[in-house]
Amino acid sequence: MALVNEHFLKLPNNYLFADIAKKVNIFKATHKGAEVISLGIGDVTQPLCPAVIEALHKATDEMATRQGFRGYGPEQGYDFLREAILKNDFLPRGIHLDIDEVFINDGAKSDTGNIQELIRWDNTVAVTDPIYPVYIDSNAMIGRAGMKGEDGRWSNIYYMPCNAENDFVPELPERRVDVIYLCYPNNPTGTVLTKGELRKWVNYALKNEAIIFFDAAYEAYIQNPSIPHSIYEIKGARKCAIEFHSYSKTAGFTGVRCGYTIVPKELTAATLDGRRIPLNPLWNRRQCTKFNGTSYLSQRAAEAIYTPEGKRQVRQTIDYYMENSKKMLATFKDMGFDVQGGENAPYIWMRVPERSDSWRFFEELLYGAHVVCTPGVGFGPSGEGYVRFTAFGSKEQTEEALERIRKWLK
Template sequence: MAHINENYLKLPGSYLFSEIARRVNVFKDENPEADIIRLGIGDVTKPLPEAVIKELHAAVDEMADASTFRGYGPEQGYDFLIEKIIEFDFAPHGVNLAIDEVFVSDGSKSDTANIQEIFGTDNVIAITDPVYPVYVDSNVMAGRSGTLGADGKWSDMVYIPCTAENGFVPQLPTEKVDLIYLCFPNNPTGTTISKEQLKIWVDFAKENQVIILYDAAYEAYITEADVPHSIYEIEGAKEVAIEFRSFSKNAGFTGTRCSYTVVPKECMGYTASGEAISLNGLWNRRQCTKFNGTPYIIQKGAEAVYTAAGQAQIKALIDYYMYNAKLIREGVKSTGIEVFGGVNAPYIWLKTPEGLDSWSFFDRLLNEVHIVGTPGAGFGPSGEGYFRLTAFGTKENTEEAIERFTKKFKL
């Protein structure tokens, strides 16, 4: 008899975005004329950069000719792309990587969800709270969660609150932990930490033979000098950290799908008997067995991000969204509502006014100014009482939304 993986049954429904959609639909039915502006979902709206478009066309043409056609590529990605990644994304920050330490893939969601496979099911998982749900759910599915409590926490996971009270700087856990997910610049809070603050985590990981799973999908939005672009800027991090990067948010690849993961060869996990095993080899084996590479066409498009034109164009894209971020941040702030993020990230995280819970504020925003955002409670227990707005809308919509917002909520 085929038995299912019963861990799946522990997962509550993907409540957040479906509940948002449900409430928006109810509102639309009752207010068919309302001009709803969506500042909720973390999806980009601007087209792909011209340099990328040009190279995608060229790659499609290559696939039309037997002499340039590409069949199966390396599961790890093509060297032409990996070389550029190392040269542009790491070398300028003093980080040297080898070609076989970078694994190109189809998305950071896949990679951050799949990475736990190379670890034993007995590891204790630590997450910052609020958090990107994929880190949690992929570990629930693998059997590392225990049971879900009434407080919204899984009994076997360690929650590290990041709230206004601690300035959104995660504090070292007092419990035993084995794998830690960190995301900076952070989704959903839009906040980040300094090199000095990150070093505390790297030192902790080294001391305790813990692995840090470092999601830097929003790295391109960093504007401040002391914020690390890569965890490998911190001395010794290569021994304890795996880093995830994506083309989704810097180059608009959310629907085009390309990302990469760095697994340094000196990064070690351990057998039950304490033998150190390089995680690079395990991830390589995982990818070679269960993945057949990112499409050649898409990898060529991603390579174009590193041309001079591509670099200028993605800078313009990021500037566009960061103009929105500033607008949202300053607009919300002007009402007297406490606001965080939006300086090194396209996310603005606000403290709901008048002690409203996240969903009540969602309803007010929708009903009174026809703006859709994301309730902070959807990202974990410590997100309650917070609310996320994103800078990925159009400039015009964002300006209109903030005008409505400031008029209504002026304290």
């Protein structure tokens, strides 16, 4: 008799963004003609840049000929892209990586979800709170998270609250943890870690033989030149950190699907009898077994981001979104809201007015201003009392949304 993996049954049936979509659909069904502006889900709105479009057409034409046709690529990705990554994303920051430390993927969600397969089922996982739900849910599915309590916390997860009290910067764990998920620039709070703060985490991991899963999906949005773009800018990080990158937000690849993961060869985890096992070959084995590489077209598209034109065009789009962010930050402050982030990240984290809560404010905003945000509690217990806005709308929609919110508040 086939038995189900009962860990799945501990997960709430709902998924944050599905819940939001449902509520928005109900609103639309009951308010015919109302135009809803979404600054909720973190999806981009601007088209792919011309360099990427050109690369996609060219790769398509190659696939139409016997000589140019590409079948299975390497599971780890094509060297043309891995080399471009090393040369553009790491060398200029003084980070020297080997090509076989780079694994091309179909976006960071897959790899941040799958990476936990490499570690023992009973390792203790620490997460910042609020947090991108995938980190916890992927651990819950294998039983590593324990049980979900009525307070919304999983019994085997160590939560590191990020709130107004600590300026949204997590404090080092008070007890030993084995694995730590960090995402900076942060989703959802939009905060960043300075080099000094990030160094504390690397040192903690080295001292405790912990591993950091570092999600750098939003690094392209960093404006302040002193903020690290990669955890490998910190000495010792190669021994303790795996880093995830995505082109989704960097170059509007949410529909194209491409990103990459760095698994340094120096990084090890222990066996119960104390041997140190490098994780790079294990991740390679995992990918070769359960993944057949990312679309050739998507990889050629990603390569184009690193050409001079590609770089310039991608930067323009990021600047466009950051212009939105600036406007939102200024306007929200002007309206008297308490807001975080938005300076080095495409996310703005807003405290909801007193006597409201995340979901209530979400609904008030939807019904009052026809604007969609993301309820902060969807990112974890410490997100209660906050909502997230994204800068990924169009300029016009963002301005219109701000105008509507201003009117609604009056």
